[in-house]
Amino acid sequence: MASHIVGYPRMGPKRELKFALESFWDGKTSADDLLKVAADLRSSIWKQMAGVGIKYIPSNTFAYYDQVLDTTAMLGAVPPRYGWAGGEIGFDTYFSMARGNATLPAMEMTKWFDTNYHFIVPELGPDMKFSYASHKAVNEYKEAKALGIDTVPVLVGPVSYLLLSKPAKGVEKSFSTLLLLEKILPVYEEVVAELKAAGASCIQFDEPTLVMDLDAHQLQAFTHAYSQLESSLSGLNVVIETYFADIPAEAYKTLTALKGVTGFGFDLVRGTKTLDLIKSAGFPSNKYLFAGVVDGRNIWANDLAASLSTLHALEAIVGKDKLVVSTSCSLLHTAVDLVNETKLDGEIKSWLAFAAQKVVEVNALAKALAGEKDEAFFSANAAAQASRKSSPRVNNEAVQKAAAALRGSEHRRATNVSARLDAQQKKLNLPILPTTTIGSFPQTMDLRRVRREYKANKISEEEYVKAIKEEISKVVKLQEELDIDVLVHGEPERNDMVEYFGEQLQGFAFTVNGWVQSYGSRCVKPPIIYGDVSRPKAMTVFWSSMAQSMTARPMKGMLTGPVTILNWSFVRNDQPRFETCYQIALAIKDEVEDLEAAGIQVIQIDEAALREGLPLRKSEQAFYLDWAVHSFRITNCGVKDTTQIHTHMCYSNFNDIIHSIIDMDADVITIENSRSDEKLLSVFREGVKYGAGIGPGVYDIHSPRIPSTEEIADRINKMLAVLETNILWVNPDCGLKTRKYHEVNPALTNMVSAAKLLRTQLASAK
Numbered sequence: 001m002a003s004h005i006v007g008y009p010r011m012g013p014k015r016e017l018k019f020a021l022e023s024f025w026d027g028k029t030s031a032d033d034l035l036k037v038a039a040d041l042r043s044s045i046w047k048q049m050a051g052v053g054i055k056y057i058p059s060n061t062f063a064y065y066d067q068v069l070d071t072t073a074m075l076g077a078v079p080p081r082y083g084w085a086g087g088e089i090g091f092d093t094y095f096s097m098a099r100g101n102a103t104l105p106a107m108e109m110t111k112w113f114d115t116n117y118h119f120i121v122p123e124l125g126p127d128m129k130f131s132y133a134s135h136k137a138v139n140e141y142k143e144a145k146a147l148g149i150d151t152v153p154v155l156v157g158p159v160s161y162l163l164l165s166k167p168a169k170g171v172e173k174s175f176s177t178l179l180l181l182e183k184i185l186p187v188y189e190e191v192v193a194e195l196k197a198a199g200a201s202c203i204q205f206d207e208p209t210l211v212m213d214l215d216a217h218q219l220q221a222f223t224h225a226y227s228q229l230e231s232s233l234s235g236l237n238v239v240i241e242t243y244f245a246d247i248p249a250e251a252y253k254t255l256t257a258l259k260g261v262t263g264f265g266f267d268l269v270r271g272t273k274t275l276d277l278i279k280s281a282g283f284p285s286n287k288y289l290f291a292g293v294v295d296g297r298n299i300w301a302n303d304l305a306a307s308l309s310t311l312h313a314l315e316a317i318v319g320k321d322k323l324v325v326s327t328s329c330s331l332l333h334t335a336v337d338l339v340n341e342t343k344l345d346g347e348i349k350s351w352l353a354f355a356a357q358k359v360v361e362v363n364a365l366a367k368a369l370a371g372e373k374d375e376a377f378f379s380a381n382a383a384a385q386a387s388r389k390s391s392p393r394v395n396n397e398a399v400q401k402a403a404a405a406l407r408g409s410e411h412r413r414a415t416n417v418s419a420r421l422d423a424q425q426k427k428l429n430l431p432i433l434p435t436t437t438i439g440s441f442p443q444t445m446d447l448r449r450v451r452r453e454y455k456a457n458k459i460s461e462e463e464y465v466k467a468i469k470e471e472i473s474k475v476v477k478l479q480e481e482l483d484i485d486v487l488v489h490g491e492p493e494r495n496d497m498v499e500y501f502g503e504q505l506q507g508f509a510f511t512v513n514g515w516v517q518s519y520g521s522r523c524v525k526p527p528i529i530y531g532d533v534s535r536p537k538a539m540t541v542f543w544s545s546m547a548q549s550m551t552a553r554p555m556k557g558m559l560t561g562p563v564t565i566l567n568w569s570f571v572r573n574d575q576p577r578f579e580t581c582y583q584i585a586l587a588i589k590d591e592v593e594d595l596e597a598a599g600i601q602v603i604q605i606d607e608a609a610l611r612e613g614l615p616l617r618k619s620e621q622a623f624y625l626d627w628a629v630h631s632f633r634i635t636n637c638g639v640k641d642t643t644q645i646h647t648h649m650c651y652s653n654f655n656d657i658i659h660s661i662i663d664m665d666a667d668v669i670t671i672e673n674s675r676s677d678e679k680l681l682s683v684f685r686e687g688v689k690y691g692a693g694i695g696p697g698v699y700d701i702h703s704p705r706i707p708s709t710e711e712i713a714d715r716i717n718k719m720l721a722v723l724e725t726n727i728l729w730v731n732p733d734c735g736l737k738t739r740k741y742h743e744v745n746p747a748l749t750n751m752v753s754a755a756k757l758l759r760t761q762l763a764s765a766k
Contacts, residue, residue, distance in 0.1 A: 001323070001370035003362045004056035004290055005049060006204075006241055006265065007154060007330025009355050010063065011517050012041045013337050021064065021521040024091075025099075031091055038062065039143065046149045048356065053363045056202065056239075059144050059151035060137040061330060064091075065098040065520050066112075067206075068119040068164060071156040072097065075187050076133030079107065079123045079168060089133045098520060100703030108166070109519060109702065111612050113208060113244050115297070115333055116526075116568055118519035122165035124177050132190045142198050153195050157207035157240065158188055158229075159221045164209065178221050185225060189232040202237040204265075210255055211245040211271070213618050219254045230260035239290060241265035243329035244297075245616045246273045249281065256284050263288030268310060269295045269328040275310065278317060289318045292328035294361050299334055299514070299528060299570045301353040302361045304368075304381045311369050325366040331355040334570075335514035335526075347391065348509050348530055350384045388530075389574070396507070396532035403582040411630065411637040412665060417692045420667055421727075423641040427601065428554055432762065433716065433730050433755045434485040436695070438648050438670055439497070439558045439604065440735035441475045441490035442744055451495060468493050469546060476550045482748050483756075486554045486602055489547035491737070495525075497560045497606065498568040502527030504539040505587055508569075519702075522738065528570045529580060535587035538594045545598045557595040557603040561647065562588050562631045567609035578627040585634040592636050596643050604646035605635055607664070608734075611654055625660040632664045644668060650697075650734045655683045658690075668693030672733045674700045674715065684722035694723060697733030698751060704739070706747045712754035725762060730755040 011017045020037035023029040042062050049057045063070045073094055078084040081104055084093045098120050100106035108121040137153050144151040158181060167175040195203060207222065226233075226240075238261045247255065247266060252274075255264055266274045268291055283289060291314055293307040315323050337356040341349060353361060364377050388394065413420070447467075454464040475490035494500040502508035508527045515523040540557060548555040562584035571580055588605065595603050610628055615621050636645045647664065650672040654661060661669065673681070673696035684690065698715045699707040712730075719728055730751060736744050 001320070001325065001366040002055040003053065003366040004152075004239075004265075004324050004326040005054055005058055005331065005359060005362065006206075006243065006292070006296060006327045007058050007061035007332050008045050008049070009332050009334070009336050009517065010041065010061065011336070011515060011523055013340055014513055015515050015523055017041060018515075018521040018523055025095070025521075034064075034091075038064070042140065042143065043147060046144050046147060046151065049359055050149050052359050053367075054359060056204075056324065057144075057149060057151045058154045058204065059140045060153045060155065061332070062140065064094065066117075066119040067154075067156055068122065068161065069094065069098055070134065070136060071161050072120070072122050073134035074132070074137065074155075074191065075161075075184055076131035077122055077124060077128055078133075086131070087133070088135065100700070100705045102705060105700060105705060106703045114612055114614060114616055115244075116516075116518055116524065116609065116612060117333060119164070122161065123168035124162070124165045124180055125168040125171035125175065126179065128168070128180065128183070130180075130183050130187050132187050135194070137191055138194045138198055141195060141200055145199060150199075150201065152202045152204050152239070153200055154204045154206060155188070155191065157205035158184055158225050159218075160207045160209040162221075163212075163218065178218065181221055181225055185228050188229060192229070192232045192236070196236065200236065202239065203233070204239045204241055206241045206243075207255075208241070208243050210242045210251045211247050211267075212616055213248070214251060216250075219251060222254055222258060226258040226260055233260040237262045237288075239263040239265055239288070241290070243267040243292065244270055246271040247277070248617075249277060252277055252281060256287070261287075263290055263324065265290035265292060265326055267292045267328040269293070270297070271328075275313065278314065283318050286322075287318075288322050288324055289314060290324045290326040292326045293365065294325075294327045294358050296327040296329035296331050296358070297333045298573060299352050299354055300573055301351055301357070301381060301384055302365075303385055304361065304365060304378050305385075307365055308368055311365060315369065320369070323369070325362050325369065327358060327362060331358055333516065334358065335511060335516055337513075340513040341511050343512055345509060347387065347393075348528070351388045351530070352528070354514070394531040394572075394574075396534060399532040399534050399583055399586075402586055403579060406582050406586075406634060411633045413637055413639070413641075415641050417665060417667060420641045420644075421693065424601075424644045424667065427642045428486075428644065430485055430554075431759060432725055433728055433759055435730045435752050435755050436484060436486040436556070436670070437479075437488055437732060437748070438735045439488050439491055439556070439606070440494070440737035441478075441488070441492070442739055442741050443492075443495075443737050444741075447471055447492050448495075451493070468543070472543070472547050473550055476547060476555075478745070480551060480553065482745075483752050484553075484748070486556060487547070487551055488556050488558060489543060491558060491735075493543055497608075497735075498565050499525055499527055501539060501560050501565060502529075502569065504537070505533055505535055505584075507531040507533040507583070524568065526569050529566075529572050531572070533580065533583040533587055535590050539591055541591075541594050541598050544595055544600050548600060554602045555600065556646065557592075557600040559588055559591060559595075559603065559605045559635075561605045561607040561610075562635060563613060563628045564607050564609040567613040578631075581627060581631045582634070585631040588635040589638065593638055596639050601642065602644045602646060603636070603639075604648060605632065605666075606648045607632055608648055608650045610649060610661075611657055614657065625657060629660050629663050632666075636666075646670065648734075658683050658688055662690060662692070666692060668695065668729060670695035670729065670731045671697065673697045674733050681718060681722050690723070691727070693727050693729055695729030695731040698730055698754070699732055699747060701732045701734050701736055701739055704743055706743060707750060709750040709753045709757065712751050713757050716754060716758050720758070
């Protein structure tokens with residue numbers, strides 16, 4: 001019985017690639033140094049999977065930024081502004097597209113479906129010339145082959161690539177990128193031909209858009225694409241992978257009828273109805289079914305007995321020799337190896353499986369299906385499952401009752417937002433176009449060292465508080481010198497906006513090396529929600545009160561909202577997600593009310609990941625938005641009219657949920673705008689009325705590029721064309737944690753100057 005892994009984490013067990021990338025970007029190491037680190041990581045990954053016994057081992061899943069950008073490079077689809085003159089695309093062009101450079105902005109970045117992973121959005125138009133410009137897929141296949149390991153090269157499928165693209169600037173927004181299918185297929189044919197010549201026997205195309213709500217024209221594009229590729233693919237085993245949701249019936253019909261394809265992969269973890277679809281619709285004879293029964297997006301140990309039962313049901317439909325055991329999606333979305341977790345509670349650790357353990361689970365299931373069941377392994381797994389179900393640390397009756405009592409109320413503030421804004425303005429006395437930042441300031445090496453030493457008990461609490469207080473004082477003084485209107489304390493005590501809160505909430509566990517890639521070199525360490533959630537004591541009041549005492553200007557209390565904590569954690573899978581979210585909302589509500597009692601007049605409750613959790617299928621979206629928005633309102637429904645509630649969202653497409661955002665009833669929302677070509681503003685051009693305060697980001701903080709005063713002023717003017725002057729705020733797209741002070745200072749200087757310039761112009765126009 002065969003086993004298969006869709007994809008694997010690329011950062012390394014201790015973030016080796018992250019540090020290599022950042023060292024290269026900072027000019028401290030060479031491209032050869034970066035390439036060597038990457039090659040060593042790939043070699044280790046391939047050898048690990050081969051050693052376990054995996055038959056279908058993926059290659060070309062190791063991206064230096066993301067796999068869609070890799071595909072853009074493969075197709076030579078470089079926007080003209082980057083000055084690429086042809087030939088093999090190197091790191092200069094590749095990273096300029098991803099991160100921008102001193103003179104050019106980066107391409108848009110957005111979320112990969114409903115995950116916290118991001119990709120660089122291709123910019124395409126009718127005049128784009130495609131050419132085979134990156135041989136990475138072939139080179140990595142050859143690299144593995146030289147190690148004696150035959151891999152399955154993975155390519156983002158041609159149709160999904162186009163559906164995930166957008167019209168380039170200057171191209172009609174109505175332009176269908178699918179019109180370019182005929183132009184990109186010849187490049188795919190070249191890649192396939194080279195892979196065949198190199199000895200590849202199997203290729204995997206990832207076509208995850210098949211789980212979306214596609215129309216007949218879009219589905220027809222898949223039929224056309226693979227019909228045209230059929231002759232090129234002749235002699236190869238070809239697998240098309242889908243993941244993240246159930247595949248709709250029409251898409252299933254289209255997929256299983258594709259020419260030149262020998263196997264189909266399905267997510268049977270999030271796609272809970274796909275098994276029924278396979279049973280009712282049937283499965284084509286002589287085709288392979290890649291059954292994604294091991295969860296690639298969470299860290300819970302697989303229920304091997306339940307998965308084996310599912311596999312036996314599929315075996316009866318497709319036959320033993322046509323069933324392949326697989327992960328539900330790439331393991332990119334989970335942590336690397338549980339072996340590195342030496343400080344994790346033993347009982348909780350027994351309930352978990354990271355990527356390395358999931359590889360073992362896949363192989364164990366494949367062997368069991370082939371009649372070689374490891375009874376000891378299955379027995380230990382059953383014992384861990386039973387332990388988790390019965391553990392008293394998982395359930396808290398008081399928390400469950402409090403969450404259940406929330407039903408039946410909408411938890412809205414008593415006064416409408418217009419009246420609240422008037423009351424707040426009387427108290428805060430802010431200028432028009434008030435300036436602020438999103439929360440974090442640069443995390444220096446010294447700051448990281450202080451937090452590390454405190455956690456390791458190398459410095460006392462008194463020394464730690466003194467160091468953090470000095471950092472807050474520096475950030476407050478800088479903002480006052482820059483003349484920013486509403487300040488932040490810079491979050492020097494926080495390594496991560498979710499981890500910080502999870503560490504102080506009951507029901508959460510934490511890892512030492514459970515890092516997951518978010519984008520580029522950015523890694524996050526998601527908390528593990530294993531039980532009912534409650535707040536034992538105040539979490540931020542001490543630092544926020546300290547920061548407010550240093551200035552007469554308003555100081556924002558900074559919190560992470562319940563939906564974002566949920567979506568950026570590894571969430572328990574033994575109860576509905578909304579129940580866990582309501583529990584978190586109650587904990588944050590307690591913190592909001594404590595901040596208000598301590599004299600904090602502006603409180604920001606970030607919901608950066610609200611859009612991210614939106615289900616991929618439209619039929620499931622209304623229910624999610626209802627409980628997600630309700631959870632946010634729970635957090636602040638009890639505050640006074642004069643307390644200003646902010647929220648923040650970033651790097652997603654918000655236009656389709658704008659009415660839900662309005663329904664959150666925040667006083668002010670700051671939202672990503674600059675990197676996505678200001679498409680957020682199109683909502684307001686189309687007539688959506690927004691009465692609360694709003695701060696569409698005026699510059700992209702994920703690029704080292706420093707925008708000029710004139711550029712920012714131009715952005716603000718575009719906003720003023722569709723938004724009322726009295727509700728518009730001026731702020732960056734996101735927090736400043738990932739930037740250096742030599743980038744932040746001039747960028748914020750220019751931002752404040754632009755706001756003042758516009759204030760003067762508006763005053764003189766009266």
